[in-house]
Amino acid sequence: MRTTLGAEFTAAFERYRDRTAVEAGGRSWTFADLDRWSAAVAAQLQGLGVGAGDPVALYLGNGVEFVVADVAVARLGAVKVPINTLLPADTVRYIVAAVGARVSVVDPSLGVDVPGRVVPVDDLAEPRAVPAPPLPSVGPDARAAIYFTGGTTGKPKGVVHTQASVVALHHAQLLEAEIVQHDRLLLTTPLAHAAGLFAQSALLRGATSVIEPGFDADAVLSALRGRGITWTFLVPTMLYRLLDLLDGPEAFGLRTVVYGAAPITPDRLARALDVFGPVFVQLYGQTECPNWGTRLAKDDHDPARPELLDSCGRASIMADVAIVSDRFDALPAGETGEVCLRSPYVLESYLDNPSATEEKFLPGGWIRTGDIGFLDTEGYLHLRDRQADMVISGGMNVYCREVEDVLASHPAISQVAVIGVPHDDWGEAVHAVIVGSVDVDEVLAWSRGRLAAYARPKSAELVDDLPVTPFGKIDKKVLRAPHWAGRERAIG
Incomplete structure (x- = not known):
C-alpha cells in the first residue's frame, strides 16, 4: 500500500503516461511530460541540498511550474x-524563516525579497530524460506539508500535515469531490490553497487540470463553453459573478461544481441550479482538517428543502463530526456547542507551538474547530457563530486581531475592533469599529498597502467607546448583533 505522496505520484505517472495532465498558458503537458520535468526539478533541488524532511517554500502564482515543483518536492x-x-x-518572509526553508522556489515578478537560497521560477530545470531520484525511505508519519493559517499580517500559525494525512485526504477528496479520470478541472483560485490540493487529486486520478492565472468571469465562461470543462471549484463570490453574466440556462458540460468557505444564499442558489443544473457540492473544513469535514451533496441542494441549504452537510466519508459543550461533553442533536472534527487527515501539530497544539486537540483524536453550531436529527451540521476571532471573506481567512494590530498603529485611532458583517457576494466583509478622531474614508485608504486586499476593512464606523464583557474583553457579539439581526447565522 502506498503511504506517501511521492509514491502516489510515481504510480500515477506510470498509469496515465499518454493522458493530458495539465493545460496552462495555451500549452499542454502529458503525465509523461510531468514525470520527466518533475524528475529533473527533483534532481536540481537535490543538488541544492534538499532531502527528505527538508522544507521547500513555493511562492508562485498559478501555472504548470507550481505543479511541477509541487511534485518534485513530494518525490x-x-x-x-x-x-x-x-x-x-x-x-x-516570516513564513520562509519560520519553517527554515532549505530552498524557496520563487517568482521574482511578485516583487518580494525572499530570504535564504532561492530558485527563480525561470531557472527551474527543463524537462529532460534524467533518472528520477529514488523514492526516499520516509514513512507515513513523516512530514509532507506545512500550511499557514491566516496571514493578513503578523505571525500566522504553521499547520503540519504528515504523508499519511495528505494521502488520506486525497482518497477522501477523490470520492467526495467526485473527481473521475475523464474530468477536466478548471482551477482559477490560488494553487497555494485548495486548488493545489485539487490539482494533486486530479494527478492521482488521471484527470486533466486546466489552470488559469486567476479568476476572470468572462474567461471562465469562455472556458466552460469551449474547453470541455466538466469540474470546477468556486467560492460563492465567483459563482455570483458568473450568474451576473448569464441570462438563463445554458448547456454547459459541467458535471460538478465544488464550492466552499461560505454558503450560497437561497435566491442565488435557486438561480444557479436553474442555470447550471444539479451540479453543486459544498465542502466544510479548515486548514487543520482540509476541505472535507462535512459535505453537502448534490441531492441536498434542493430549494424545496431550505433546512438543508442552511447546513453545510453531513460528515464526510472519512470524517466524524461532534458538538461539545464548553466542558467538552458531547451534546445531543439540536443543542448548540463547538464543532469538533476527527479524520485521518487532521493536522499532526502546529509548527513549534505545543501549547496551541494541545489546545486544538481533545481526547480521541478530535480537533476543535472554533466554530459554533449544532447537528440536526439527520446529522446535518448547521453553523451559527465563530468562536475563533476570524472573518471569512470571499473564501479567504482574515484574522481580526491581525487587522486590529495594523489599524491600531494609526496615530489617530485609540481603540479598534474588527468584525465580519454580512455581504451578499463575499459572505462576510471586514468591518472596523473605531474609537478616535479620524475620518473613516481616510482610514480605509490608509489601510491599503498595509494589509492584503482581502483583509482590508471594506467599511468602518466611529463610536465613542467599545462594549466590554464582565471580564473586560471587547464584546464583539454586541458589535455584530445589529449587522446580523434577523439572520439565523452570525457568520457568513
Whole structure:
C-alpha cells in the first residue's frame, strides 16, 4: 500500500503516461511530460541540498511550474510550504524563516525579497530524460506539508500535515469531490490553497487540470463553453459573478461544481441550479482538517428543502463530526456547542507551538474547530457563530486581531475592533469599529498597502467607546448583533 505522496505520484505517472495532465498558458503537458520535468526539478533541488524532511517554500502564482515543483518536492520526501501570493511581503518572509526553508522556489515578478537560497521560477530545470531520484525511505508519519493559517499580517500559525494525512485526504477528496479520470478541472483560485490540493487529486486520478492565472468571469465562461470543462471549484463570490453574466440556462458540460468557505444564499442558489443544473457540492473544513469535514451533496441542494441549504452537510466519508459543550461533553442533536472534527487527515501539530497544539486537540483524536453550531436529527451540521476571532471573506481567512494590530498603529485611532458583517457576494466583509478622531474614508485608504486586499476593512464606523464583557474583553457579539439581526447565522 502506498503511504506517501511521492509514491502516489510515481504510480500515477506510470498509469496515465499518454493522458493530458495539465493545460496552462495555451500549452499542454502529458503525465509523461510531468514525470520527466518533475524528475529533473527533483534532481536540481537535490543538488541544492534538499532531502527528505527538508522544507521547500513555493511562492508562485498559478501555472504548470507550481505543479511541477509541487511534485518534485513530494518525490524527494521533502516538505511542501505553499505561500499565498496575496500575502504582505513581511508575512512571506516570516513564513520562509519560520519553517527554515532549505530552498524557496520563487517568482521574482511578485516583487518580494525572499530570504535564504532561492530558485527563480525561470531557472527551474527543463524537462529532460534524467533518472528520477529514488523514492526516499520516509514513512507515513513523516512530514509532507506545512500550511499557514491566516496571514493578513503578523505571525500566522504553521499547520503540519504528515504523508499519511495528505494521502488520506486525497482518497477522501477523490470520492467526495467526485473527481473521475475523464474530468477536466478548471482551477482559477490560488494553487497555494485548495486548488493545489485539487490539482494533486486530479494527478492521482488521471484527470486533466486546466489552470488559469486567476479568476476572470468572462474567461471562465469562455472556458466552460469551449474547453470541455466538466469540474470546477468556486467560492460563492465567483459563482455570483458568473450568474451576473448569464441570462438563463445554458448547456454547459459541467458535471460538478465544488464550492466552499461560505454558503450560497437561497435566491442565488435557486438561480444557479436553474442555470447550471444539479451540479453543486459544498465542502466544510479548515486548514487543520482540509476541505472535507462535512459535505453537502448534490441531492441536498434542493430549494424545496431550505433546512438543508442552511447546513453545510453531513460528515464526510472519512470524517466524524461532534458538538461539545464548553466542558467538552458531547451534546445531543439540536443543542448548540463547538464543532469538533476527527479524520485521518487532521493536522499532526502546529509548527513549534505545543501549547496551541494541545489546545486544538481533545481526547480521541478530535480537533476543535472554533466554530459554533449544532447537528440536526439527520446529522446535518448547521453553523451559527465563530468562536475563533476570524472573518471569512470571499473564501479567504482574515484574522481580526491581525487587522486590529495594523489599524491600531494609526496615530489617530485609540481603540479598534474588527468584525465580519454580512455581504451578499463575499459572505462576510471586514468591518472596523473605531474609537478616535479620524475620518473613516481616510482610514480605509490608509489601510491599503498595509494589509492584503482581502483583509482590508471594506467599511468602518466611529463610536465613542467599545462594549466590554464582565471580564473586560471587547464584546464583539454586541458589535455584530445589529449587522446580523434577523439572520439565523452570525457568520457568513
